[in-house]
Amino acid sequence: xxxxxxxxxxxxxxxxxxxxxxxxxxxxxxxxxxxxxxxxxxxxxxxxxxxxxxxxxxxxxxxxxxxxxxxxxxxxxxxxxxxxxxxxxxxxxxxxxxxxxxxxxxxxxxxxxxxxxxxxxxxxxxxxxxxxxxxxxxxxxxxxxxxxxxxxxxxxxxxxxxxxxxxxxxxxxxxxxxxxxxxxxxxxxxxxxxxxxxxxxxxxxxxxxxxxxxxxxxxxxxxxxxxxxxxxxxxxxxxxxxxxxxxxxxxxxxxxxxxxxxxxxxxxxxxxxxxxxxxxxxxxxxxxxxxxxxxxxx
Amino acid sequence: xxxxxxxxxxxxxxxxxxxxxxxxxxxxxxxxxxxxxxxxxxxxxxxxxxxxxxxxxxxxxxxxxxxxxxxxxxxxxxxxxxxxxxxxxxxxxxxxxxxxxxxxxxxxxxxxxxxxxxxxxxxxxxxxxxxxxxxxxxxxxxxxxxxxxxxxxxxxxxxxxxxxxxxxxxxxxxxxxxxxxxxxxxxxxxxxxxxxxxxxxxxxxxxxxxxxxxxxxxxxxxxxxxxxxxxxxxxxxxxxxxxxxxxxxxxxxxxxxxxxxxxxxxxxxxxxxxxxxxxxxxxxxxxxxxxxxxxxxxxxxxxxxxxxxxxxxxxxxxxxxxxxxxxxxxxxxxxxxxxxxxxxxxx
Numbered sequence: 001x002x003x004x005x006x007x008x009x010x011x012x013x014x015x016x017x018x019x020x021x022x023x024x025x026x027x028x029x030x031x032x033x034x035x036x037x038x039x040x041x042x043x044x045x046x047x048x049x050x051x052x053x054x055x056x057x058x059x060x061x062x063x064x065x066x067x068x069x070x071x072x073x074x075x076x077x078x079x080x081x082x083x084x085x086x087x088x089x090x091x092x093x094x095x096x097x098x099x100x101x102x103x104x105x106x107x108x109x110x111x112x113x114x115x116x117x118x119x120x121x122x123x124x125x126x127x128x129x130x131x132x133x134x135x136x137x138x139x140x141x142x143x144x145x146x147x148x149x150x151x152x153x154x155x156x157x158x159x160x161x162x163x164x165x166x167x168x169x170x171x172x173x174x175x176x177x178x179x180x181x182x183x184x185x186x187x188x189x190x191x192x193x194x195x196x197x198x199x200x201x202x203x204x205x206x207x208x209x210x211x212x213x214x215x216x217x218x219x220x221x222x223x224x225x226x227x228x229x230x231x232x233x234x235x236x237x238x239x240x241x242x243x244x245x246x247x248x249x250x251x252x253x254x255x256x257x258x259x260x261x262x263x264x265x266x267x268x269x270x271x272x273x274x275x276x277x278x279x280x281x282x283x284x285x286x287x288x289x290x291x292x293x294x295x296x297x298x
Numbered sequence: 299x300x301x302x303x304x305x306x307x308x309x310x311x312x313x314x315x316x317x318x319x320x321x322x323x324x325x326x327x328x329x330x331x332x333x334x335x336x337x338x339x340x341x342x343x344x345x346x347x348x349x350x351x352x353x354x355x356x357x358x359x360x361x362x363x364x365x366x367x368x369x370x371x372x373x374x375x376x377x378x379x380x381x382x383x384x385x386x387x388x389x390x391x392x393x394x395x396x397x398x399x400x401x402x403x404x405x406x407x408x409x410x411x412x413x414x415x416x417x418x419x420x421x422x423x424x425x426x427x428x429x430x431x432x433x434x435x436x437x438x439x440x441x442x443x444x445x446x447x448x449x450x451x452x453x454x455x456x457x458x459x460x461x462x463x464x465x466x467x468x469x470x471x472x473x474x475x476x477x478x479x480x481x482x483x484x485x486x487x488x489x490x491x492x493x494x495x496x497x498x499x500x501x502x503x504x505x506x507x508x509x510x511x512x513x514x515x516x517x518x519x520x521x522x523x524x525x526x527x528x529x530x531x532x533x534x535x536x537x538x539x540x541x542x543x544x545x546x547x548x549x550x551x552x553x554x555x556x557x558x559x560x561x562x563x564x565x566x567x568x569x570x571x572x573x574x575x576x577x578x579x580x581x582x583x584x585x586x587x588x589x590x591x592x593x594x595x596x597x598x599x600x601x602x603x604x605x606x607x608x609x610x611x612x613x614x615x616x617x618x619x620x621x622x623x624x625x626x627x628x629x630x631x632x633x634x635x636x637x638x639x640x641x642x643x644x645x
Contacts, residue, residue: 104597107586
């Protein structure tokens with residue numbers, strides 16, 4: 001029974017990983033850029049909500065009305081000021097510039113907020129620990145369920161947005177060939193800035209989820225980037241539904257690892273990532289078919 | 299032969315022969331350092347040598363191999379851990395430092411087979427995952443006792459002064475050796491392949507360069523160099539705390555030194571390491587703002603001066619002190635030649 005519980009909790013945790021991976025995966029599939037500062041931006045959003053709650057007593061859920069648009073604006077500015085110029089300079093430059101940016105963000109957060117570990121849990125009342133009991137051993141946290149549902153709705157919504165709307169089609173077309181879309185009247189710069197704004201808005205939600213369900217500190221961005229990256233790659237980089245599967249695989253592996261050994265949580269997470277990567281590289285066809293079958297059944 | 303063609307390919311210039319001679323003289327002078335320098339200066343220079351090793355090897359990887367890794371701290375930590383393990387097993391301390399680096403180089407080969415299949419950003423973060431996993435696995439070792447860490451107690455067998463001098467000489471030898479290996483490698487036929495990959499990987503492959511094998515050689519050499527730096531750092535600080543050694547900050551330092559000095563230039567990273575050393579000495583005490591400054595500098599150089607300070611100097615003056623490329627010289631007295639001599643730096 002304890003194993004069943006670990007797996008259920010792992011699936012729920014996977015919802016958070018899918019949420020944090022969403023923006024990374026979206027930006028990679030649309031702009032071909034892996035934003036190394038991704039995790040740092042999630043922590044920035046978390047501190048934004050913390051500041052609103054701590055200083056002005058704004059509930060974190062209400063705070064999202066301010067923080068999510070602010071993150072979208074940051075995404076827009078990021079694209080215009082950093083990513084656009086970097087990606088013109090070559091494939092390696094965006095990695096270097098966003099890495100530099102992550103160091104700046106982390107240390108500025110440290111300068112303003114100090115080393116203390118924070119959480120938004122105290123500001124959302126009993127919602128942080130309320131749960132539904134399925135049996136004596138299995139409880140489903142309401143917050144975890146909400147985060148999971150948010151991830152599913154967000155990933156599904158983005159998928160629909162990309163396939164059904166005018167702007168979504170323009171984003172996909174720009175991802176294919178930014179020069180050619182210019183010929184048919186699509187402003188590639190505008191489209192990419194919009195895509196970056198969307199990606200960063202999802203990072204705002206992910207930051208909120210992290211801050212409510214766990215604790216964070218100024219240097220917590222790096223592990224979030226790694227988890228997001230692992231979920232995105234396990235699920236097949238650039239595929240939004242794959243990202244959900246990737247998050248769940250990562251969350252379940254970590255929880256099973258933790259059950260085996262106290263240190264096993266992180267080891268199992270990194271381990272499953274490398275094993276799946278390895279399998280895909282060397283038995284590419286079969287591995288991809290297996291993952292596709294998972295994706296279809298999801 | 300030069301009578302038939304007015305065009306000659308030159309690999310040395312008067313200036314670069316002179317600068318190599320100066321470098322050799324400087325090395326000899328530095329080797330005699332412990333005879334006339336104080337303990338503090340010896341320690342400071344040892345640190346500088348380690349920074350140069352980090353900068354030069356990261357540049358080999360990113361500047362020449364086109365491989366941006368954010369996980370070089372994996373090899374830094376493993377080098378130090380290997381030295382602790384070997385010393386514990388009874389290997390004499392200083393040989394253990396080098397042997398540990400060799401072992402890490404051997405481990406890097408199978409890692410390269412698999413990580414090099416990843417592209418650009420995926421490789422960058424993939425290496426970070428490798429570093430995180432290496433850190434966790436080292437923590438499991440009872441000798442290390444988790445984050446508490448351990449020390450290289452075998453070093454206590456030496457008197458403080460002897461120990462500082464021995465570490466200094468090992469670091470100097472490692473730095474000069476690695477720069478020498480890279481210089482020779484980049485001037486060899488393999489070097490032409492490496493520089494072709496740096497400029498355009500697909501084009502290099504199309505003219506028969508074995509891209510994968512060439513990148514593997516650079517990857518393993520870089521891992522060996524960083525591991526040696528990690529082992530040497532252990533020899534200077536004595537204590538081994540996994541969290542410090544497997545910190546991504548090491549890679550941040552490497553990126554800063556190489557971006558500021560000059561990515562993909564031979565001299566640039568050495569300049570970058572010296573600048574970093576000076577900046578750390580002046581601003582290191584300001585803590586957080588110092589790190590903000592390093593990150594901002596890396597960001598601004600990546601955006602506005604991607605070839606760094608040395609790239610800028612090279613572009614303006616065509617200055618090559620340690621040339622790994624070729625100059626194309628057109629003989630002005632030749633009948634078909636133009637009236638002016640052209641120097642085109644094709645690094």
